[in-house]
Amino acid sequence: MITTQKSARIGVYICHCGTNIAGALDVEQLTAFADKLPQVVLAKNYKYMCSDPGQDLVKKDIAEHGLDRVVVVACSPLLHEATFRKAAEDAGLNPFLVQMANIREQVAWVTRDKVDALEKAKAHVAAAARRVAQHEPLERKSVPITPRVLIVGGGIAGIEAALTLADADKEVILVEREPSIGGHMSMFDKTFPTLDCAACILTPKMTAVKSNPHIKLLTHSEVEKVDGAVGSYKVRVRRKARYISEENCVGCMACIDECVFPKPKFPNEYDQGLGLRKPVYLPFPQAVPPVPIIDPETCLQLSKGQCKQKCVEACGERQAVLLEQQDSIEEFEVGAIIVATGFKPFNPSVMPYYGYGTLPNVYTSLEIERLINAAGPTGGKLMLRDGSTPKRVVIVHCVGSRDKNYHTYCSKVCCMYSLKLAHLVKEKTEAEIFNCYIDIRTPGKGFEEFYNRVQNEGVHFIRGKVGDVSPVVSDNGQPTNMMTIQVDDTLLGKVRKIDADMVILAVGLEPQKDAEEVRRMFGISCSTEGFFLEKHPKLAPVNTANDGVFLAGVCQGVKDIPETVAQASAAAAKALALIDRGSIELEPNTAIIDEEHCSGCRVCNNLCPFEAIEYDEEKGVSRVIAELCKGCGTCVAACPAQAITGVHFTNNQIIAEIEGVLYDSAPPRKEAVSV
Amino acid sequence: MSDDSFEPKIVGFLCNWCSYTASDLAGTARMKYAPNVRIIRVMCSGRVDPTFLLKAFAMGADGVMIAGCHPGDCHYQQQNYKTMRRYAMIEQMLPQMGIERERVKLVWASAAEGQQLAEAIDELSEAVRKLGPLNWSRNWEENGGRIEALEAIVKEHEEALEVQS
Incomplete structure (x- = not known):
């Protein structure tokens, strides 16, 4: 099949993009080439096609030269297709009669040689011109948007986004997998650089979430499935059994007091295992909702089926303790989704030379946060495992970060939180403190000032990476609390050995364990280190490639609390802007089955994962349900009768493009050779 | 054929969501790669009809690249698995039609993998260059x-x- 050229009046516009394109290939020669292509009425080049004068050039020519097709030869269509479609529409041309040839990202920026670049650009221009001649005017369809937003993750990002949307009177479903919202921020003691108490600034927001009538809070719950598309996502949430009814519980904690275990016995996950809890427990005093939870693995009734069930008795007629409770499923329809699933601290036990997990007084920074937190397992008293107060503390920076064996990226917050911990530990214990760092990175409002302050407080700074932490054995062979920390002091140019009784590992931030599954469920990509990928690193930092799914917080990349809150507000604003419109215009590139040509073979039926193809038993033909079709075109490629048209990606359009990219290699052929 | 001046002409079908974005990223990061692959954007690698490949070869292409999202990452849930199945068929079919199967390459490149896509383009360009004109x-x-x-x-x-x- 050789595509027959329909009559068309094409205008080709080649963008210099300053010197981005014009510096990499000869735009004049490209213009002359385009001018000679069949059906091209005019070809022009201009410094910046996306600028107002550039767009005006197109608009004017459409009117003056009666252009009915436009090719813009510039950057990626993912960047500016919308711009030029709009320009065409303003000039009275159907927006789908515009085609872009990507010669910036795909030619100018990636090709070493100017002549090679020109040749490749010519092929892309020829393809676009040949394709656009095959375009048909199309109409976008408008569908209603469900004015409700799902927020996944109840850390500070999810909380901020939920409150912002609720302020605009929008319904929010906030799903958190832990028994309480608050995330990592609720575990911290103070926040840098202002040293506000984390709980003081966070808990009012947590309770505001709980009491806000627009927010439906689902803790101890996980999103299991996401279907549908922007405007009407259908989500299924599993509410894991808590064994205590959120509706009936009044938060008296009698069930905890009366539990058959007289004393807390099991490590509390929330305290990083440093504190103990009973099988029925409240993770931390300010937990929201303030409803205890029963751990089925340690509860005698739930694990062994035998217990006096004192908790049930203690609850009495409120009947909030439900030992028979099962997981339940709830389904919601939402117009937009904000993913704010946070991070996981790096686990340093994979680095045996730091002794984490083997030496008792080597802690991670998050463990220290719990130990110095007044609501933590020691009531805010920083102590070694034997209960004594540390006298010399070494803080090891960049644990798991900037390390080619683990994560090459900088975790960004560790320098500042290490400075903060240095300050707090010094304040609490008067211990001598050493910070062993590679570089101190303190770019942020008030950050450098805080660094200066901590330096002036007498904290020692050693520029060098710690190589080893080993225990010190006393003269009579008994183990001691002391450890020797070996660090390569790059300013002195020699290896130093420091004795200390506490080591704090400033662990980096990494993606959640199940980030892979989560991103697949929401149809988003991730960057190489595993954080979720934004649509554009600069200009669309909260959007994703999946329309209607937004990102907030560390799940997108490491950031501190102020940045997280800012991004969460932005994500909420973007979601609001989307759902507040009431309706959304969909791209018309769905599949259409020509019933005349459909043989009813049903090959296409099973290919569609969206169940968008139905079979009409009576007529013996298949039919596409336009609302469900997402336009991938797999069925189009599979139809043996070529009865399916992929709108805006028709066989003719793609074949025209193939002919175009190969304009210079079409061999002398007999007409018989056709495929 | 050992023609030193031979520059292979390769048609690349890139899916809109992962690979086309990866090629944009390679551009933004100014990675330099072989100029031989001329890119056609499709919404999904599942749209690539095997006839498109034959069309390209008939029109004088020396090679074809099909690039999509990684298995499990498809924007359309699972359509790249259908591409995989078709690719298996294409691999069987090509030698029967006198085309070396090395001339066609299926590549997975996520939106963050500009580097990988650029490398795949370099590799395919070299492989086809070695095979000579088709x-x-x-x-x-x-x-x-x-x-x-x-x-x-x-x-x-x-x-x-x-x-x-």
Whole structure:
């Protein structure tokens, strides 16, 4: 099949993009080439096609030269297709009669040689011109948007986004997998650089979430499935059994007091295992909702089926303790989704030379946060495992970060939180403190000032990476609390050995364990280190490639609390802007089955994962349900009768493009050779 | 054919969501790679009809690249698995049509993998350069008997169908 050229009046516009394109290939020669292509009425080049004068050039020519097709030869269509479609529409041309040839990202920026670049650009221009001649005017369809937003993750990002949307009177479903919202921020003691108490600034927001009538809070719950598309996502949430009814519980904690275990016995996950809890427990005093939870693995009734069930008795007629409770499923329809699933601290036990997990007084920074937190397992008293107060503390920076064996990226917050911990530990214990760092990175409002302050407080700074932490054995062979920390002091140019009784590992931030599954469920990509990928690193930092799914917080990349809150507000604003419109215009590139040509073979039926193809038993033909079709075109490629048209990606359009990219290699052929 | 000046012409079908974005990223990061792959954007690698490949070869392409999202990452849930199945078929089919299977490459490149896509383009360009020009349709012409043979098959097939009905 050789595509027959329909009559068309094409205008080709080649963008210099300053010197981005014009510096990499000869735009004049490209213009002359385009001018000679069949059906091209005019070809022009201009410094910046996306600028107002550039767009005006197109608009004017459409009117003056009666252009009915436009090719813009510039950057990626993912960047500016919308711009030029709009320009065409303003000039009275159907927006789908515009085609872009990507010669910036795909030619100018990636090709070493100017002549090679020109040749490749010519092929892309020829393809676009040949394709656009095959375009048909199309109409976008408008569908209603469900004015409700799902927020996944109840850390500070999810909380901020939920409150912002609720302020605009929008319904929010906030799903958190832990028994309480608050995330990592609720575990911290103070926040840098202002040293506000984390709980003081966070808990009012947590309770505001709980009491806000627009927010439906689902803790101890996980999103299991996401279907549908922007405007009407259908989500299924599993509410894991808590064994205590959120509706009936009044938060008296009698069930905890009366539990058959007289004393807390099991490590509390929330305290990083440093504190103990009973099988029925409240993770931390300010937990929201303030409803205890029963751990089925340690509860005698739930694990062994035998217990006096004192908790049930203690609850009495409120009947909030439900030992028979099962997981339940709830389904919601939402117009937009904000993913704010946070991070996981790096686990340093994979680095045996730091002794984490083997030496008792080597802690991670998050463990220290719990130990110095007044609501933590020691009531805010920083102590070694034997209960004594540390006298010399070494803080090891960049644990798991900037390390080619683990994560090459900088975790960004560790320098500042290490400075903060240095300050707090010094304040609490008067211990001598050493910070062993590679570089101190303190770019942020008030950050450098805080660094200066901590330096002036007498904290020692050693520029060098710690190589080893080993225990010190006393003269009579008994183990001691002391450890020797070996660090390569790059300013002195020699290896130093420091004795200390506490080591704090400033662990980096990494993606959640199940980030892979989560991103697949929401149809988003991730960057190489595993954080979720934004649509554009600069200009669309909260959007994703999946329309209607937004990102907030560390799940997108490491950031501190102020940045997280800012991004969460932005994500909420973007979601609001989307759902507040009431309706959304969909791209018309769905599949259409020509019933005349459909043989009813049903090959296409099973290919569609969206169940968008139905079979009409009576007529013996298949039919596409336009609302469900997402336009991938797999069925189009599979139809043996070529009865399916992929709108805006028709066989003719793609074949025209193939002919175009190969304009210079079409061999002398007999007409018989056709495929 | 050992023509030093031979520059392979390769048609690349890139899916909109992962690979096309990866190629944009390679550009933004100013990674330099071989200029031989000329890119056509499709919404999904599942849109790539095997006939498109034959069309490209018939038009004088020396190679074809199909690039999509990684298995499990498809924007359309699972359509790249269908691409995989078709690719298996294409690999079987090509040698029968006198085309080395190394001329076609299926690549997975996520939106963050500009580097990987650029490397895949370099590799395919080199592989095809080593194979030399394909001249598929011209080869047919030089050996006209083949076309007649093919036409005869089509005719026989049509006749057989008529007899049946």
